[in-house]
Amino acid sequence: MLKRYLRWNRTSYYMMSAFVALLFLIGYIWWPLVVEYLNTFNPEIPIWWQIDWLLLGNFAAMSLLIMANANIKTDLPIVLVGFAGGLVIESWGTQTNLWYYYTFERPPLWIIPAWPIASLSIDRLYRALNHLTRRLPDRLFAVLYWLLFASFYAIMIPFVWVSVDKSLTRMALLLCAFLILTPTDKRAMTLTFIAGAGLGYFLERWGTTRLCWNYYTLQTPPLFAVLAHGMAAVAFWRTVQLYWVFSRRVRRQASPKHQPHPSEPCVDDVLPTL
Numbered sequence: 001m002l003k004r005y006l007r008w009n010r011t012s013y014y015m016m017s018a019f020v021a022l023l024f025l026i027g028y029i030w031w032p033l034v035v036e037y038l039n040t041f042n043p044e045i046p047i048w049w050q051i052d053w054l055l056l057g058n059f060a061a062m063s064l065l066i067m068a069n070a071n072i073k074t075d076l077p078i079v080l081v082g083f084a085g086g087l088v089i090e091s092w093g094t095q096t097n098l099w100y101y102y103t104f105e106r107p108p109l110w111i112i113p114a115w116p117i118a119s120l121s122i123d124r125l126y127r128a129l130n131h132l133t134r135r136l137p138d139r140l141f142a143v144l145y146w147l148l149f150a151s152f153y154a155i156m157i158p159f160v161w162v163s164v165d166k167s168l169t170r171m172a173l174l175l176c177a178f179l180i181l182t183p184t185d186k187r188a189m190t191l192t193f194i195a196g197a198g199l200g201y202f203l204e205r206w207g208t209t210r211l212c213w214n215y216y217t218l219q220t221p222p223l224f225a226v227l228a229h230g231m232a233a234v235a236f237w238r239t240v241q242l243y244w245v246f247s248r249r250v251r252r253q254a255s256p257k258h259q260p261h262p263s264e265p266c267v268d269d270v271l272p273t274l
Helices: 012-030 031-038 052-068 072-095 114-132 138-163 167-181 186-209 222-254
Strands: 100-102 213-215
Touching: 012 031, 012 072, 012 186, 031 100, 052 114, 052 186, 072 100, 072 114, 072 167, 072 222, 114 186, 114 222, 138 167, 138 222, 167 222, 186 213, 186 222
Parallel strands: none
Antiparallel strands: 100 213
């Protein structure tokens, strides 16, 4: 049943505690930004008119999602990949001026922790979607896969073409083409893309309409930015799958009698198709 994928456990509360601690740490380190935000409140206007409900909604949704069926063993690789991948993506976008933050940092380190939190949230959404669509045939996802990813790449090329002279942009184009042309699991990649783009819309809508960040096109948000969250989620998913493949093979070589932990995904068939 779906509730199996949304249940809380002891690790869920550890996860939430770590999330809250991270928010306090960010607020402490970048306190001037917090003060600057608080100074935007006008005491002459009712407080409920000034509350950023979209921001609160995003935080509430991601807080509940990261607590759903949390597991340190499977979540830690997602968090680490999210940190590293988020740093790479933000560096690419800000260094090539495809997007910029109101602080004009390239990239701002305070935004990087948002990536692993989003990655965990997308993982939970993927699990739920995978359960809800389990009766749909694989051939449907094969069609959806090529429609979605071909459309994304067709949108990506003209959007990033203004910085195609930059090596980071050329690398991004090549990496996306490689990931699209070498699918390992069309159903999983399609659902991950949908989950990432779905969450990405609300994050991008908040960030661009509040002028926390914006794109060179000044759209709030551009379609590419929304879909790029889906593509980033797929790239992170592929990286995590590789981690499980190599970690299990290393442990098997070290201990031939090693049996995989029940929480480990079964991904032995991923490596040969890369």
